[in-house]
Amino acid sequence: MAPTPAQLQSVTASQRVHDLLVKLHAESAAQENSISQIFFYISRIALYYLHKNPWGPSADDHMRDKFVSLEEDKCQFMYLLARTTGARNIIEAGTSFGVSTIYLALAVGQNVAGAKADGQITTGKVIATEKEPTKAERARKHWEQAGEEVEPWIELRVGDLLETLKVEEGMPDQIDMLLLDIWTPLALPTLELVRPRLRRGALILADNTVMAKSLYKEFMTYVYDTKNGFKTTTVPYSGGLR
Ligand SMILES: C[S@@+](CC[C@H](N)C(=O)[O-])C[C@H]1O[C@@H](n2cnc3c(N)ncnc32)[C@H](O)[C@@H]1O
Structure with missing residues (x-):
């Protein structure tokens, strides 16, 4: 599968990385669009209303x-936000097989290169986080396949x-993002x-804040509380992105 025009338009990367991203997004979308996965998500929301506890070991399994x-569209948007704000230090909470990490690493590598070209002595990284060792292993393989535009920028x-x-x-x-x-x-x-490490003006992105609105209740209460100092809006991607 070839990269889409939207992908080529938004993300600066080698053909190899574009091809890898197209393949990984297609694999993920096939899983997400399956009936069993849709049922799984609906059952989490139902469990929240019944027991206030939508997650547990069986969900992890x-x-x-x-x-x-x-x-893909959210990843492109996130990449462009990271590029335009010059983010050099990013934390990714939830890495799974490392797809979004590839976008963040591209942005960090390109931002660092740009800053160096301007004479700054600087570096940067994406701190990726994954609790499942098997998922972490697979993410590492994807980053290795992506190569030097991506792999060196991830911890x-x-x-x-x-x-x-x-x-x-x-x-x-x-932390910038x-x-x-x-x-x-x-x-x-x-x-x-x-939060104590977030620089003034740092960006925070949270996925599926509309679809999973009830599950984000405490988070949203915190973000909306003016004394916490956040400005916030929802971007109307599928499921909502805040
Ligand atoms: C939605 S997925 C991340 C997808 C990834 N950002 C991407 O776009 O490719 C969330 C991941 O968070 C991981 N996770 C869940 N609880 C965690 C925890 N306490 N610490 C680290 N990772 C965790 C899950 O195993 C899962 O792989």
């Missing part, structure tokens, strides 16, 4: 072989991100954990 990658932390993101070693002092593409109960705890 179900998701272990699923991409659940951020859709993967394997384990529960509420622990791995506390590790100071290798953690940049200031945070992607929350994580099971919804973790969105607010992750934001609270990363």
Whole structure:
């Protein structure tokens, strides 16, 4: 499958990386559009209303072989946000098989190269997080396939991100961007954990905030609370992106 015109228009990358992204998005979309996966998501919302506990070990088991990658249009938008804001240090909460990470790593590598061309001495990285070792392993393979435009810009932390993101070693002092593409109960705890490092004007993206509105309740209450200092809007992609 060839890269779409939209992909070529929005993302600067080699043909190899474009081809890889097209393939990975197609695999993810095939899983997401299956009846069983749609039923799974509906059942999570039902469980929230019944027990206030939509997630558990059985949900983790179900998701272990699923991409659940951020859709291609959202990835392109995220890449463009990272490029236009010059983000050099990004945290990705929820990495899975590493698809969105590829976009973030492209942006970081290109932003660092641009800053160096302007005479700045700088570097940057994407801190990727995944608790499932088998998923982390597969993500690493994808980044290896993507090659030097991508792989050197990623530091993967394997384990529960509420622990791995506390590790100071290798953690940049200031974070420019945070992607929350994580099971919804973790969105607010992750934001609270990363918040002290967010630079003024940092970007935070949270996926599926419309589709999973009820599951994001605490997160949204926090973000809407003016004393927490966030400005926010929803971008009308599938499921909503905030
Ligand atoms: C929606 S997927 C991420 C998709 C990825 N951003 C992409 O676009 O390709 C969320 C991932 O978060 C992982 N995850 C869930 N709880 C976690 C935790 N406590 N710490 C780290 N990763 C976790 C899941 O295993 C899953 O792979």
